[in-house]
Amino acid sequence: MTLWLDLASWACLVAGGAFCIVGAVGMLRMPDFYTRMHAASVVDTLGAGLVLLGLLLQAGPTLVAVKLLMVGLLIFFGSPTATHALARAALARGLQPQLADEDDAPSKR
DSSP, rough: OOOHHHHHHHHHHHHHHHHHHHHHHHHHOSSSSHHHHHHHIIIHHHHHHHHHHHHHHHHHHSSSHHHHHHHHHHHHHHHHHHHEEEHHHHHHHHOOOOOOTTSOOOOOO
């Protein structure tokens, strides 16, 4: 049983790390603030959740597991809320999303 738990835990840890790396690459590759923020928030929330799930499986039924659940709930509710507030603040300050330029748009035939 512990072998399967260790395998599931490591799978969650590796998948969570991979999602965090994809989010970091997305932040570097995206063209404007809003798409970078989307890449960071959505992918890293999933990545952090998988890492926490992997750590939760390693912790077992202890007080550490309860603390990990609390951190997971904080990330689950706090990250989308903070991202939404950041996007609204940027929009209120006049930062417009980058739209396709006339040169970049495909030609209409």
